[in-house]
Amino acid sequence: MKKIMLTTLLSALALSGAASANINTNYIGGGIWDGGDSTEMHLTTRLQATPVVSILGDYYDVQDGAFEIIAQRSFGRGFRVNLGATHVSYAGSGSDTDFVAGLGLRTPIGQSSVIEFAANYYDAAGGYYGLGAQVQTYISRNLALNYGYKYNDHTESGVSMSNEVRFGLVFAF
Numbered sequence: 001m002k003k004i005m006l007t008t009l010l011s012a013l014a015l016s017g018a019a020s021a022n023i024n025t026n027y028i029g030g031g032i033w034d035g036g037d038s039t040e041m042h043l044t045t046r047l048q049a050t051p052v053v054s055i056l057g058d059y060y061d062v063q064d065g066a067f068e069i070i071a072q073r074s075f076g077r078g079f080r081v082n083l084g085a086t087h088v089s090y091a092g093s094g095s096d097t098d099f100v101a102g103l104g105l106r107t108p109i110g111q112s113s114v115i116e117f118a119a120n121y122y123d124a125a126g127g128y129y130g131l132g133a134q135v136q137t138y139i140s141r142n143l144a145l146n147y148g149y150k151y152n153d154h155t156e157s158g159v160s161m162s163n164e165v166r167f168g169l170v171f172a173f
Contacts, residue, residue: 054080056146058168068166070100080104082120098124113137116148128154136170144170 054072071084082102087095102120109115113135120130134148147167 053173055171056168057171058146058166072104078106080106080116080118082118086122096124098122102130109135112139118150122152122154124154128152130154132164132166134166142172144172146170 054074056068056070056072058068068086070082070086072080072082074080080103082100082104084100085097086100087097100120100122102118104116104118106114106116115133115135117133118131120132122128122130130150130152132148132150134146134150136144136146138144145167146169148165150164150166152164
C-alpha cells in the first residue's frame with residue numbers, strides 16, 4: 001500500500017510575543033489520497049505561553065528587615081532587563097523608593113526551577129551596585145518562590161547593607 005504523508009505546521013504569536021501555538025497535522029495512508037482503504041490523521045495542538053514580565057516581592061535581612069518590589073522584562077529565553085523602581089521599607093527608619101536598572105541572565109535547573117544572576121544599579125545614596133543570584137521555583141505557570149543572596153556595594157546611615165539573604169514570590173505574566 002502506497003503511503004502519503006503531509007505535515008503542516010502553523011505558528012501564531014500573541015500580540016505580546018509571549019505565546020505560540022503549534023498545530024501539526026499528518027496524513028498517512030490511502031483513503032482519498034490513493035484509493036486505498038485507510039487514512040490516518042494526527043492532530044496535535046500545543047499552546048506554550050512564556051511569561052515576559054515578572055513582579056518580584058522579596059523580604060530581606062538588611063538592617064532590621066526590608067521589603068523590595070521590582071519589575072523585570074524578559075527578552076528571549078534567558079536574558080532579562082531589570083528596569084523600574086524598587087521600594088524599600090526599613091523597620092523603624094522610614095522607606096526609600098529608588099530607580100533601578102540592570103541585567104539578568106537565567107538558566108533552568110531541574111524541571112521547574114531557574115537560577116538567575118543579576119547585576120543592578122540603584123540610584124539611592126549616591127548610587128550603588130547590587131550583584132546577586134536567586135533561584136525561582138515555579139509552583140504554577142504564573143507563580144514562583146524566590147530565594148537567594150545579593151551583595152550590595154552600599155552603606156546607609158553608617159550601617160553596611162552589603163549582604164542580603166532574600167526570599168519572596170514572583171508573579172509572572
